Amino acid sequence: MWDQMLLGIQTAFTLQNMLFAGLGCFIGTIIGMLPGLGPMSVVAIMIPVSIQIGDPSTTLILLAGVYYGAIFGGSTSSILINAPGEAAVVATSFDGYPMARKGQAGKALTIAAISSFSGGTIGAIFLMGFAPALASFAILFWSAEYFALMLVGLSAVAAFAGKGKVLKALMMTLLGLMLSTVGESSLFNAPRFTLGLLDLQSGIHFVTLAMGLFAVPEAFFLALDVLRGKKGGSQEAREISNLRINLKEAKTIAPVIGRQSIQGFLIGVMPGAGATIASFLGYAVERNLAKPEERKEFGQGSIKGLSAPETANNAASTGSFVPLLTLGIPGSGTTAILLGALIALNLQPGPLLMQDRPEVFWSVIFSMYFGNIILLILNLPLVPYIARLLAIPRTYLIPFVLFFAMAGAYIGQNNATELLLLIGFGVFAIIMRFADYPLPPLLIGFVLGQLFEDNFGRAIRNANGIQFLWERPMTLALVIATLAFVLVPLYRDWRSRRKRPSLG
Amino acid sequence: MLSINRWVALGLLAFSSGYGYLAFTYRILPFERFLAMKPNTLPIGLAVAGMICSIALLLMPEGQDSASGEEKTVLGSDHKYLESPGDYEWGKGVALLVLAVVYALSLRQAGFLLSTSMFLIIGGVMLGERKYWILVPVSCFASFLVWYLVDEVLTIFMRPLPMIFYQ
Numbered sequence: 079m080w081d082q083m084l085l086g087i088q089t090a091f092t093l094q095n096m097l098f099a100g101l102g103c104f105i106g107t108i109i110g111m112l113p114g115l116g117p118m119s120v121v122a123i124m125i126p127v128s129i130q131i132g133d134p135s136t137t138l139i140l141l142a143g144v145y146y147g148a149i150f151g152g153s154t155s156s157i158l159i160n161a162p163g164e165a166a167v168v169a170t171s172f173d174g175y176p177m178a179r180k181g182q183a184g185k186a187l188t189i190a191a192i193s194s195f196s197g198g199t200i201g202a203i204f205l206m207g208f209a210p211a212l213a214s215f216a217i218l219f220w221s222a223e224y225f226a227l228m229l230v231g232l233s234a235v236a237a238f239a240g241k242g243k244v245l246k247a248l249m250m251t252l253l254g255l256m257l258s259t260v261g262e263s264s265l266f267n268a269p270r271f272t273l274g275l276l277d278l279q280s281g282i283h284f285v286t287l288a289m290g291l292f293a294v295p296e297a298f299f300l301a302l303d304v305l306r307g308k309k310g311g312s313q314e315a316r317e318i319s320n321l322r323i324n325l326k327e328a329k330t331i332a333p334v335i336g337r338q339s340i341q342g343f344l345i346g347v348m349p350g351a352g353a354t355i356a357s358f359l360g361y362a363v364e365r366n367l368a369k370p371e372e373r374k375e376f377g378q379g380s381i382k383g384l385s386a387p388e389t390a391n392n393a394a395s396t397g398s399f400v401p402l403l404t405l406g407i408p409g410s411g412t413t414a415i416l417l418g419a420l421i422a423l424n425l426q427p428g429p430l431l432m433q434d435r436p437e438v439f440w441s442v443i444f445s446m447y448f449g450n451i452i453l454l455i456l457n458l459p460l461v462p463y464i465a466r467l468l469a470i471p472r473t474y475l476i477p478f479v480l481f482f483a484m485a486g487a488y489i490g491q492n493n494a495t496e497l498l499l500l501i502g503f504g505v506f507a508i509i510m511r512f513a514d515y516p517l518p519p520l521l522i523g524f525v526l527g528q529l530f531e532d533n534f535g536r537a538i539r540n541a542n543g544i545q546f547l548w549e550r551p552m553t554l555a556l557v558i559a560t561l562a563f564v565l566v567p568l569y570r571d572w573r574s575r576r577k578r579p580s581l582g
Numbered sequence: 583m584l585s586i587n588r589w590v591a592l593g594l595l596a597f598s599s600g601y602g603y604l605a606f607t608y609r610i611l612p613f614e615r616f617l618a619m620k621p622n623t624l625p626i627g628l629a630v631a632g633m634i635c636s637i638a639l640l641l642m643p644e645g646q647d648s649a650s651g652e653e654k655t656v657l658g659s660d661h662k663y664l665e666s667p668g669d670y671e672w673g674k675g676v677a678l679l680v681l682a683v684v685y686a687l688s689l690r691q692a693g694f695l696l697s698t699s700m701f702l703i704i705g706g707v708m709l710g711e712r713k714y715w716i717l718v719p720v721s722c723f724a725s726f727l728v729w730y731l732v733d734e735v736l737t738i739f740m741r742p743l744p745m746i747f748y749q
Contacts, residue, residue, distance in 0.1 A: 245642070249594060249635040256601050256628050266621040267611060271604055294682075301709060302663060302675040474720070477705030480682055481698065488689070489732055492740065497686035501679060511660040513590040535619040542618055 082432070083206075086440020090448065095139050098131075099445045102140040103452045106147020107460075111155050117148035117166070117412050134423045135438050139445040141419060142399075145412055146449050149353070149395055150194050153388055157186045159479060160296050166353035166391045168292070168518045169361045173376065173383035180379050188323055189381055190388045193335055195454040197389035200339035201346070201396030202446040209400055209432075209443075221536035222546040226556030228530040232523060233563035244567045246515045251523040257282055258527020265535045277495040286487040286500045287524055291517045293483035294504025299511075300476050323381075331385040334364055342390030346397020353391040353398065354525060358518070360390030396446060403431060403439055586664060588640060595636035602629030677708055693743040698725035 089095065102124075109120045124144050128137045152167040157174035170190065177186040219227070232251050261281025262269045272278040323331075338360045345356040364386035365376045376383045395412075402413045425435065432439045470478075487496050507517055537546050548554050584592070605625035614620055663670055685701040692700075702721035711717050733740045741748070 245635060245639055249632065249639060252628055252632045252635060253594070253597075256598075256625070256632065259625050259628070263621075265619070266614070268621070270608065270621055270625070271601070294679075297678060298675045299660065299663075301678045302670045302672060304671065471711070473706045473709040473711035473717075476678065476709055477702045478724070480678065480705070481702060484682065484686065485698075485728060489738060489740065494686050494689050497689070498683065501682050501686065504682075505679065509586075509590065512664055513586045514661055515590065531624050534624060538619040538623075539617070 082436035083440050085437045086442075086444050089135050089437045089441035090139065090444035095136055095441065095445060096448055098136050098140040099143045099449045100452045100456075102143020102145075103147040103449055103456060106144035106149075107151040107154075107453070107456065108147075110148030110151025117145050117152060120148040120151075121145055121412050121416065128419065134420070134425050134435070135441045137419060137423060138416070138438065138442045139449075141416055142442055142445060143449045143452070145395060145416070146194075146198060146392070146446075146453055149391060150191070150453055153190050153194070153391075154187060157190060157384075158183060159475070160292070166357050166395075167387075168354075168521065169357040169387035170384065170391075172361060172387075173378070173380045176377065176379035177381075177384065182379065185323060185327075185381075186379075186384055189327075189331060189384050191454060192323075193331065193338075193385040193388035194392045195450050196335045197339050197342055197392035198396055198450040198453070199447060200335075201343045201393035202443060202450065204340070204343045204393075205396050205400060205446070206443050209404060218552075220550075221533045221540060222550050222553045223556065225530065225533040225537050226547070226553040226560070228526050228533060229560040230556050230563065232526060232530070233560045243514070243516055244564075244571050247519045248564070250510075250515055250517065250519040254520040254523020254525075255527045255530065257287070257520075258524045259531065263528065263531065265532055275495075277493065277499075282499065282524070283487065283491070283496065284525065286496050287503055288521060289483040289486055290500040290503025291507045291521060293479055294501060295507045295511055297476050297480040297483070298504070298508055300472060300479070304472075327381055331381055334382050334385045335389045337367075338364070338386050338389035339393045342393030343397040345390070346394030347400045353394040354522060356394030356397075357387035357391040358522065360386040399442070403442070586661070587642075591636050591640040591642075595633060595640060598629050598632030598636055602626065602633065605629050674709060678705065681705055681708065691745050693745065693747075694729050694740050695722075695725050695742045696744060698728070 090099075105124070106117070106120055110117060121141055121144055124141060128140045131137050131140065149166060153170040153174065156167045156171035157178050160171050160175040174186045174190065177183065232255075258281075260271045260278055262279060269279050338356075341363065342353075342356040342360055345359060346353060361376075361383060364382050365373055368376065368380075368382060372380065372382065398413045402416060425431065425438065484497050484500060487500050488494075510517060538544060540546070541549070546553055547557055602625075605622045606629075608622040608625070610620055610622065681701065681704060685697055688697040688700075699722045702724060703718055706717045706721065707714075729740055729742050732738050733742065
């Protein structure tokens with residue numbers, strides 16, 4: 079194995095591959111920052127270009143760099159204008175955006191950069207050390223466990239929905255699951271719920287839904303409320319000195335980074351879980367672990383609340399390479415696209431990849447260290463310039479936010495119906511926000527919906543019924559965890575209502 | 583008069599019911615009838631769960647949800663816009679959405695460059711920008727740059743010119 083690792087180091091640290099890793103991070107950061115384009119679409123867009131390179135190691139190194147860069151770029155737009163391009167960075171906006179609106183955009187970006195770097199680097203160390211062991215653990219999971227894992231992921235939304243919002247969050251998750259059943263599915267022969275519309279045949283696209291739910295309402299509310307656009311904006315651009323974090327803040331986020339690197343990585347390894355669940359779960363866990371006075375800050379600009387999802391999503395992105403490289407199972411939407419690129423390069427991903435093409439396997443892992451350093455030295459100096467995005471006058475910012483959101487859905491599809499659908503989702507999201515419904519659970523339900531149904535179907539077929547839920551110990555444990563996730567907050571809500579009857 | 587929360591819950595109940603109706607009446611192919619998991623198995627379950635959830639939301643006593651008290655965060659509650667509607671520029675918000683619809687519909691006929699430039703210019707003017715000598719070139723350049731990056735650099739086809747040039 080040492081020989082193989084050495085071969086990987088040699089391949090990763092050639093000048094060409096280092097340049098491509100840096101280029102990937104740079105392109106990913108810049109494009110990922112645009113609100114309409116999340117890591118999934120950025121990586122998808124880069125595939126035709128990168129395949130032209132021909133060398134599988136270089137291609138994967140470039141795409142992995144783009145992936146990291148796009149996640150960081152996405153968190154930048156989440157922080158600055160509350161327009162996450164991908165579900166994995168939605169949780170970043172919970173505290174990142176309030177920080178930016180309080181005039182601490184620079185500090186928020188610095189914390190995000192440090193957390194991303196730490197999460198990615200620690201994740202890469204784990205990936206190198208535990209890849210074979212973790213792969214053999216992940217291989218124990220059958221459809222029944224995958225299904226139960228999805229249940230845990232979906233019910234976790236109850237954990238991060240605020241007090242009194244549990245039922246609303248559950249409703250939104252169900253709505254997301256319903257939307258995910260639209261169109262063709264891998265399990266069945268005919269498309270479902272298309273209402274006879276050809277454009278819905280292939281289902282609703284993730285980018286369309288995500289942009290409709292997050293960027294369109296943001297543009298609408300910015301236009302509606304003159305003060306909303308101005309808060310923090312021009313003032314923040316001048317406050318470049320505010321970029322540094324002090325020792326106390328560093329000490330506050332250090333344990334969060336430590337915990338979330340491990341938790342994020344482990345969640346990332348689970349196929350189907352990925353960076354999205356890792357970031358939401360990371361946020362929820364840190365909120366629950368926080369002292370009562372710190373907990374009040376969550377959602378209002380807490381540095382822990384920002385550091386947790388940022389660390390977790392980067393660690394999980396690294397973790398998601400484990401099932402991809404060792405089992406050929408994508409851990410997330412983006413790694414599914416990477417899987418497509420591997421196949422296009424005539425590589426058979428799976429357990430044999432480590433034996434047959436060790437230079438590809440290990441060079442990708444080693445390039446992650448380099449990629450993370452590039453991200454840190456690229457992003458920290460760029461932070462003041464990135465923060466200036468907030469100084470853009472609203473007369474430019476609002477149409478551009480809306481344009482990038484629409485361009486994200488239009489590029490590659492060339493379909494105007496997709497844009498109408500996006501605006502429709504936007505109007506729906508605006509109404510939901512008036513009624514205080516949390517929108518991220520809808521997106522989580524939608525993202526996991528397809529996998530949820532696939533695994534449920536396979537588990538039912540294998541067991542010829544739903545008895546797998548209680549007959550398989552690991553599945554049963556996960557089902558019990560799900561029930562706890564749903565019932566405990568519901569009970570807590572019910573009890574707090576009984577204590578406050580005067581509000582009724 | 584029902585509150586926004588009730589209207590939304592009612593809308594969600596209607597959606598879940600409609601979805602449930604479509605799931606229940608879904609035409610199952612002959613060979614799918616004997617499968618343990620049919621195409622409408624999960625959708626029916628989701629519809630029932632959705633209906634239960636939306637009925638619970640509909641019946642939930644007013645004022646006991648997140649819109650009240652401590653859950654109002656810095657950006658959490660957009661309910662404030664409905665509480666004092668006179669303070670906000672609703673016309674601009676709605677006009678922006680209408681402009682987005684017009685932009686979506688014009689892309690096919692007018693091509694990417696023209697429709698995007700017009701969208702950015704009209705959007706800017708609508709929101710109060712009066713420095714046309716900056717707005718017009720910036721909008722045109724941004725449209726061209728995005729088209730160039732997508733079509734020429736990334737080689738993803740995006741028709742730049744109006745349809746008339748291709749007939």
